[in-house]
Amino acid sequence: MSDELKSIPSLSPAHAAWWREALRNPVFTAAAAFGLVLVLGLIFSGDGAFYKWGTHRDALRQASVYGILACGMTVVIISAGIDLSVGSVLALVAVSFSILSIHWGWSPWVAIPACLAVGTACGAVTGGIIARFAIQPFIVTLSMMVFARGMAKYVSGGMKVSTAVQGADGTYSYVDVPEIFRLIDSRLLGENLSVVSLIFLACVVISWIGLSRLRWGRYIYAIGGNEAAARLSGVPVGAMKVAAYGLAGLFAAVAGICQAAQEQQGDPEAGIAYELSAIAIVVIGGTNLMGGRGGIGLTLLGTLIIGYIEKILSINAVPEANRLMLTGVIIVAAVLIQRRRV
Amino acid sequence: MKARTRTIISMSGLFALCLTVGCERTPHEKVFTIGMSQCNLGEPWRVQMNADVKNAADKHPNIKVIFKDAQNDTLKQRAHIEEFVSAGVGLIIISPKEAAPLTEPVAKAVDAGIPVIVLDRRVLGDKYTCFIGADNKLIGREAGKWIVKKLGGQGKVVELKGLMTSTPGQDRHTGFRAGIEGSQIEVIFEADMKWLEPDARKEMESALARFDEIDLVYAHNDPGAHGAYLAAKAAGRETDIMFVGIDALPHEGVMYVKQGILDATLQYPTGGAEAIDIALKILNGEEVPKEITLGSRIFTTENVEAGGELIGS
Numbered sequence: 001m002s003d004e005l006k007s008i009p010s011l012s013p014a015h016a017a018w019w020r021e022a023l024r025n026p027v028f029t030a031a032a033a034f035g036l037v038l039v040l041g042l043i044f045s046g047d048g049a050f051y052k053w054g055t056h057r058d059a060l061r062q063a064s065v066y067g068i069l070a071c072g073m074t075v076v077i078i079s080a081g082i083d084l085s086v087g088s089v090l091a092l093v094a095v096s097f098s099i100l101s102i103h104w105g106w107s108p109w110v111a112i113p114a115c116l117a118v119g120t121a122c123g124a125v126t127g128g129i130i131a132r133f134a135i136q137p138f139i140v141t142l143s144m145m146v147f148a149r150g151m152a153k154y155v156s157g158g159m160k161v162s163t164a165v166q167g168a169d170g171t172y173s174y175v176d177v178p179e180i181f182r183l184i185d186s187r188l189l190g191e192n193l194s195v196v197s198l199i200f201l202a203c204v205v206i207s208w209i210g211l212s213r214l215r216w217g218r219y220i221y222a223i224g225g226n227e228a229a230a231r232l233s234g235v236p237v238g239a240m241k242v243a244a245y246g247l248a249g250l251f252a253a254v255a256g257i258c259q260a261a262q263e264q265q266g267d268p269e270a271g272i273a274y275e276l277s278a279i280a281i282v283v284i285g286g287t288n289l290m291g292g293r294g295g296i297g298l299t300l301l302g303t304l305i306i307g308y309i310e311k312i313l314s315i316n317a318v319p320e321a322n323r324l325m326l327t328g329v330i331i332v333a334a335v336l337i338q339r340r341r342v
Numbered sequence: 343m344k345a346r347t348r349t350i351i352s353m354s355g356l357f358a359l360c361l362t363v364g365c366e367r368t369p370h371e372k373v374f375t376i377g378m379s380q381c382n383l384g385e386p387w388r389v390q391m392n393a394d395v396k397n398a399a400d401k402h403p404n405i406k407v408i409f410k411d412a413q414n415d416t417l418k419q420r421a422h423i424e425e426f427v428s429a430g431v432g433l434i435i436i437s438p439k440e441a442a443p444l445t446e447p448v449a450k451a452v453d454a455g456i457p458v459i460v461l462d463r464r465v466l467g468d469k470y471t472c473f474i475g476a477d478n479k480l481i482g483r484e485a486g487k488w489i490v491k492k493l494g495g496q497g498k499v500v501e502l503k504g505l506m507t508s509t510p511g512q513d514r515h516t517g518f519r520a521g522i523e524g525s526q527i528e529v530i531f532e533a534d535m536k537w538l539e540p541d542a543r544k545e546m547e548s549a550l551a552r553f554d555e556i557d558l559v560y561a562h563n564d565p566g567a568h569g570a571y572l573a574a575k576a577a578g579r580e581t582d583i584m585f586v587g588i589d590a591l592p593h594e595g596v597m598y599v600k601q602g603i604l605d606a607t608l609q610y611p612t613g614g615a616e617a618i619d620i621a622l623k624i625l626n627g628e629e630v631p632k633e634i635t636l637g638s639r640i641f642t643t644e645n646v647e648a649g650g651e652l653i654g655s
Contacts, residue, residue: 049551054577058547158389163601164593172593174601185576263539264572269384270540314548320506320534 026286026294030301033284033334037308046315053192055315061194063307065090065262067300068255069278070285071203072123072248074299075211077282079244080224080291081130081137085144086252086278087271089122091152093256098161098266101178108180116253122148123249124242131238141245145275152268161266177264184261196258200303203251207296210247220244224291281306284334305334373404374433374625376618377426381439381463382414387612390591391437391461394614402622407435416443423447427454432625435617437461445469457624459617463509468632472620474613476636478513479520481608484653485586486521488606488640489558492584496526497557500549502570504537504562510610511537514562514588530556535566542569550577558584564595564607571603590641590650599646609639609650 022028041050049055069086076083093115100111126144130137164172187194211217219240222230231237255274260266285302287294309330313323376399383389392409399407408431412419416439424447426434434451438444441464448458449469457471464473489499501518504511511534522529530553533545542561549556550573559574561567567587574580584605589595595607613636623630639650 046548047552049548052551055548055551058544058551062544062547153383158383159386160594162593162597164597166593172597174597185572187576259540262543262572263569267539310544311548314533314545315551317531317533317548320536 027297027301029337030284030286030298030305033337034301034305034308036337037305037312037330037334041308041312044312044316046312046317049315050312055311057187057192057194057197059307059311060197060200062310063303064194064196064200065255065258066274066277066281066306067200067303068203068251068258069274070281070299070303071200071207071296072251073275073278073282074285074287074294074296075207075220075244076137076248077279077287077289078211078224078291078294079220079241080227081241081244082141082279082289083123083126083245083248084138084141084275085122085126085148086248086255087274088145088148088152089119089249089252090256090259090271090274091266091268092122092148092155093119093253094260094263094270095152095156095161095266095268097257097260099155101180102161102163102175102265103165105178108178112180112257115257116250119249119251119253119256120246121249123252124246126249127242127245130245131241137245149268156266156268158268160268163264181261181264184258185264196262199254199258203254204296204300207247207299211296216240216243221292224293226292277306280331284331374406375429375431376405376407376433376435376621377410377422377429377431378407378435379410379412379419379422379426380437381412381419383411384414386591386594387589387610388437391612391614394612395435395618396614398615398618402618405618405622405625412439414439416440420444420447423451427451427456431456433457433459433621435459435461435621438463438465441466457621459620459624461613461617471624472630472632472634474616474620474634474636476611476613476638478510478610479517481588481610481638482514482517482519483521484517484638484640485514485560485588485606485608486518486523486527488608488642489560489586490522490525490527492605493527493557496528498528498530498553498555500546500553500556500559500570501529501532502535502542502545502559502561502566503532504535504566506534511562518560535561535569537563537566539565539569542566543573546570546573547577550574550579556583558586558605560586562588564589564591564598564604567595567604567607568598571598590639596641596646596650599641599643602643606640606642608653609641611636611638 045051072086073083096118097111097115100106100114122144126140129135129140163175163177165175166172184195219235222235223237223240227237259270281302282299283289284305285298287298309327313326378395380388380392395407399405410422412422419439420443423434434456436458445466448465451458452469460470460473462475503515506512531549535542535545559567559570561570564587567585571580571585574583587595587604587607588610590607590609598604599607620630638653640653641650645651
């Protein structure tokens with residue numbers, strides 16, 4: 001038996017060692033999982049739709065909002081926290097951005113920074129409460145999730161903020177979709193890449209620089225690995241947490257702006273359960289939920305995995321019930337492939 | 343410890359703020375009080391229903407409506423009915439979340455001598471005063487018939503379905519299929535977009551990637567049709583395809599038709615105004631029918647400025 005095995009070239013000692021090494025590398029396993037998903041797409045191509053670039057461009061566009069949320073979520077999870085509020089903050093920013101841009105006609109140069117400030121403030125407040133009062137992030141961000149959803153409904157009056165503007169006498173008049181909405185929902189490079197996908201990539205790069213190239217990132221890993229040890233080593237744990245949740249809030253605001261632009265309206269019900277998708281993306285990528293381990297490259301791959309699974313199921317017009325079951329199975333399979341071999 | 347107390351105080355302060363923000367009441371000459379329990383205000387259509395009730399009630403200075411929102415929680419809605427009974431309101435309007443668990447509270451209110459108008463969704467049995475609702479099957483069928491006429495009896499159609507585990511989704515689907523029966527209309531792609539615009543856009547992108555020829559999109563609600571339009575527009579194919587939605591809220595579907603985004607939308611009436619009419623009759627001691635089925639209107643590019651056209655019935 002063992003002779004037989006040795007005769008297979010790929011299992012020669014040198015190759016076996018290479019494979020063991022590769023399987024220990026989380027980026028390799030995440031890429032392998034994504035490769036498997038792509039193979040699924042090549043087989044179940046939806047009458048050849050999978051072979052058209054347009055399908056891939058749309059898959060990237062659809063995954064972008066989740067991916068942007070997942071960037072912030074990655075930082076928070078590496079710090080051994082969790083942020084359940086991102087979906088609600090997305091909705092709050094989407095309605096705020098729509099009100100400022102559509103109804104009040106503010107210039108994007110003012111409206112966008114204002115909206116980013118709203119999101120960052122939400123995140124910083126939760127981070128501040130978590131750090132100052134040492135409460136479980138789950139509870140604090142759950143409170144912010146409920147609060148921000150309420151704010152979104154309050155600000156919008158419970159209605160979608162669209163291009164129908166209600167006058168003082170109760171009648172509706174219609175305004176054009178603001179230029180900034182069209183710009184964010186447009187495409188570049190000869191219609192081949194959506195602007196929101198570029199925004200997502202920018203968020204990935206920003207997070208990567210923060211986590212891998214700045215001292216701030218090393219502090220986040222240190223806090224997630226062992227908070228007490230980090231504190232004793234002089235890491236400003238409180239400030240770092242405010243920054244981590246603030247960044248998650250900032251990205252939630254970016255996602256909210258993208259969401260509003262793509263829907264051409266601000267929906268106070270937008271983003272429900274998006275936080276779960278973002279967490280799933282981070283975990284599928286291979287970032288450890290216990291904190292201290294993982295990275296933004298993994299989250300990029302996780303976004304692609306989830307985005308392509310959704311797209312493949314959609315082009316094949318798989319019925320909803322089967323989609324949910326298949327998604328569950330595929331997520332577990334992806335995580336199993338990812339499991340760290342020690 | 344002190345820090346924790348402070349947190350608790352500040353959090354409860356925030357909650358109290360949330361609670362007070364929603365409540366605003368206009369003083370009225372107090373004659374009849376009507377309790378209105380809405381199953382949730384998350385959907386714009388239900389916001390519209392409350393607005394219709396309020397607008398109709400505002401015309402009558404002798405009635406006052408108390409609105410409650412059950413936030414999609416059956417037990418909360420049950421509590422609303424019990425609260426209205428113990429407060430001794432003159433009449434209850436309920437748009438129930440689901441039938442079975444709310445049947446008994448409604449029956450108890452009737453037993454206590456309070457008339458109950460049930461709006462949109464039903465309760466079981468016959469222990470209520472009046473049911474007012476629209477017919478989704480009829481609306482779906484009328485949509486199908488209009489589409490057959492518009493496409494000249496043949497064409498390729500994409501159907502974007504509402505949540506198929508919900509009755510409106512099922513009825514708008516079966517009604518539509520009955521409406522196109524016998525024609526050469528072919529449904530080439532169907533998907534469940536769960537009433538959500540972003541999902542409708544995703545599914546439509548898939549349909550566009552698969553099929554080079556699509557004549558019309560039938561979506562079970564207007565946001566779905568709008569999402570499909572945005573997908574087609576991004577692909578530069580919006581002028582080749584017609585879009586039909588359902589609900590026809592004034593600032594949503596009807597506006598889309600006016601803006602040339604949708605080719606037609608069929609109204610799913612809220613019955614809010616009718617509920618107040620019936621309530622006044624009941625309070626004046628008049629006889630009312632046990633069941634009222636609301637008519638629907640279709641708004642098309644041609645008739646939208648004239649206020650749509652009555653269909654069905």
